[in-house]
Amino acid sequence: xxxxxxxxxxxxxxxxxxxxxxxxxxxxxxxxxxxxxxxxxxxxxxxxxxxxxxxxxxxxxxxxxxxxxxxxxxxxxxxxxxxxxxxxxxxxxxxxxxxxxxxxxxxxxxxxxxxxxxxxxxxxxxxxxxxxxxxxxxxxxxxxxxxxxxxxxxxxxxxxxxxxxxxxxxxxxxxxxxxxxxxxxxxxxxxxxxxxxxxxxxxxxxxxxxxxxxxxxxxxxxxxxxxxxxxxxxxxxxxxxxxxxxxxxxxxxxxxxxxxxxxxxxxxxxxxxxxxxxxxxxxxxxxxxxxxxxxxxxxxxxxxxxxxxxxxxxxxxxxxxxxxxxxxxxxxxxxxxxxxxxxxxxxxxxxxxxxxxxxxxxxxxxxxxxxxxxxxxxxxxxxxxxxxxxxxxxxxxxxxxxxxxxxxxxxx
Ligand SMILES: [Zn+2]
Numbered sequence: 001x002x003x004x005x006x007x008x009x010x011x012x013x014x015x016x017x018x019x020x021x022x023x024x025x026x027x028x029x030x031x032x033x034x035x036x037x038x039x040x041x042x043x044x045x046x047x048x049x050x051x052x053x054x055x056x057x058x059x060x061x062x063x064x065x066x067x068x069x070x071x072x073x074x075x076x077x078x079x080x081x082x083x084x085x086x087x088x089x090x091x092x093x094x095x096x097x098x099x100x101x102x103x104x105x106x107x108x109x110x111x112x113x114x115x116x117x118x119x120x121x122x123x124x125x126x127x128x129x130x131x132x133x134x135x136x137x138x139x140x141x142x143x144x145x146x147x148x149x150x151x152x153x154x155x156x157x158x159x160x161x162x163x164x165x166x167x168x169x170x171x172x173x174x175x176x177x178x179x180x181x182x183x184x185x186x187x188x189x190x191x192x193x194x195x196x197x198x199x200x201x202x203x204x205x206x207x208x209x210x211x212x213x214x215x216x217x218x219x220x221x222x223x224x225x226x227x228x229x230x231x232x233x234x235x236x237x238x239x240x241x242x243x244x245x246x247x248x249x250x251x252x253x254x255x256x257x258x259x260x261x262x263x264x265x266x267x268x269x270x271x272x273x274x275x276x277x278x279x280x281x282x283x284x285x286x287x288x289x290x291x292x293x294x295x296x297x298x299x300x301x302x303x304x305x306x307x308x309x310x311x312x313x314x315x316x317x318x319x320x321x322x323x324x325x326x327x328x329x330x331x332x333x334x335x336x337x338x339x340x341x342x343x344x345x346x347x348x349x350x351x352x353x354x355x356x357x358x359x360x361x362x363x364x365x366x367x368x369x370x371x372x373x374x375x376x377x378x379x380x381x382x383x384x385x386x387x388x389x390x391x392x393x394x395x396x397x398x399x400x401x402x403x404x405x406x407x408x409x410x411x412x
Pocket of ligand 1: 009010011012013014034035036037038039
C-alpha cells in the first residue's frame with residue numbers, strides 16, 4: 001500500500017509528489033532529499049497495526065492530500081523495500097509499487113521472505129514485553145521465574161509436555177532458549193543451523209567425554225568469572241535490541257535471498273532509512289562479542305585438540321596473552337572450526353572498512369554509506385552485512401545456552 005501526498009519543500013518551495021510505501025514492519029523514521037534543492041528532509045512514521053494507518057510527521061517539508069495528478073517531480077520512499085532509483089520516480093503505471101516490483105524481481109523467494117517478516121512482526125508486536133521479561137529472568141538466571149513466564153505467556157508457542165525428561169531447572173533453560181530460537185528459525189535455515197552445531201558439539205562432546213575434570217574446572221571458573229558473566233549478559237541484551245530493531249535486518253535478509261543477478265544490480269535500488277547510528281552501534285557490539293567469543297570458544301577447542309584450554313593454535317599459552325591480541329588476530333584461531341569461521345569471521349568485514357572510527361556516514365541523497373577514502377556501499381548491502389552479524393549472534397546464544405545447561409548438569 002502506498003500513501004500519496006502533495007508535498008512542498010520548506011527550503012526551495014518546490015512542490016513534489018511524495019509517495020510513502022506503508023512499511024511491512026514498524027519503522028520510526030526515514031530520511032531523503034528534496035528533488036530540487038537536495039536539502040535533507042525527514043519524516044517520523046507511526047504505524048498502528050490495529051488499523052491499517054500510517055501517521056507521517058514531516059520535517060523540512062509540508063504535506064497536503066493529493067486531490068489530482070500534477071506534473072511534478074515524484075519521490076517514492078520505502079523503509080523496508082528497495083525502491084528503484086529510475087522507475088519509481090516515474091508516474092503511474094511505470095512507477096508503480098515497489099512491493100509488486102520486488103515481487104516481480106525476486107519471484108518465488110519474495111513471498112517466503114514476506115512470510116518471515118510477518119512472523120517476526122507478529123512476535124514483536126504481540127510479545128515484545130513478554131520476551132523482554134523472559135530475557136531478563138534468563139540474564140539473572142532466575143529459572144523459576146523463567147518457568148512461570150513461559151507458562152503464562154508462551155504456552156501456545158512451545159509445547160510444555162514431557163517430550164524430554166530433564167529435571168528442573170534444565171528443562172526451563174531449554175524451553176527459554178527454544179523460544180529465542182523460534183525467533184531465529186526463520187533467519188538461519190534449520191539445515192544450516194545443524195551444520196554449525198555439529199561442528200561445535202564435536203569439540204564440546206569430546207571435552208565432556210574424554211577431558212571430564214578439566215572441562216568441569218574450566219566451566220566452573222567461567223561461572224565465577226565476571227568477564228564471562230558480562231559476556232553472557234551482553235549477548236542476551238544484544239539479542240533483545242536486535243529483535244527490537246528487526247526491521248533493519250529483514251532488509252539484509254531480503255538482500256541475501258535475492259537471486260545473484262539482482263544482487264549485482266543492487267545499485268539500481270536504494271532504501272530510505274534513518275537508523276545508521278543505531279545499527280552501527282549494534283554492529284560494533286556484535287563484533288566486540290564475536291571477538292570475546294574467540295577466548296571462550298577457543299578454550300573449548302584448545303582443550304579438545306591440545307588437551308589444554310589455554311594453549312591456542314597461534315602459539316599463545318595463556319588467556320591473558322591471547323586477549324592482548326587484536327580482534328582480527330584473535331579471529332584467526334577460528335580456522336580450526338572452518339564452518340563456524342565462515343559465520344563468525346564474516347562479522348568483521350565492514351569493520352575493516354572502519355565503520356567503527358567515525359569514518360563512514362550515511363548519505364541520504366544517494367542512500368549509500370560513504371567512507372573517508374571515497375568509496376561507498378549501498379545501505380541495502382550494509383544491512384546484508386548486518387544480517388550476517390545477527391546470524392553470528394545466534395551462535396553465541398547457543399554457546400551460552402550450552403554453558404547454562406552444563407553448569408546445572410555438571411556443577412551441582
Ligand atoms: Zn527543496
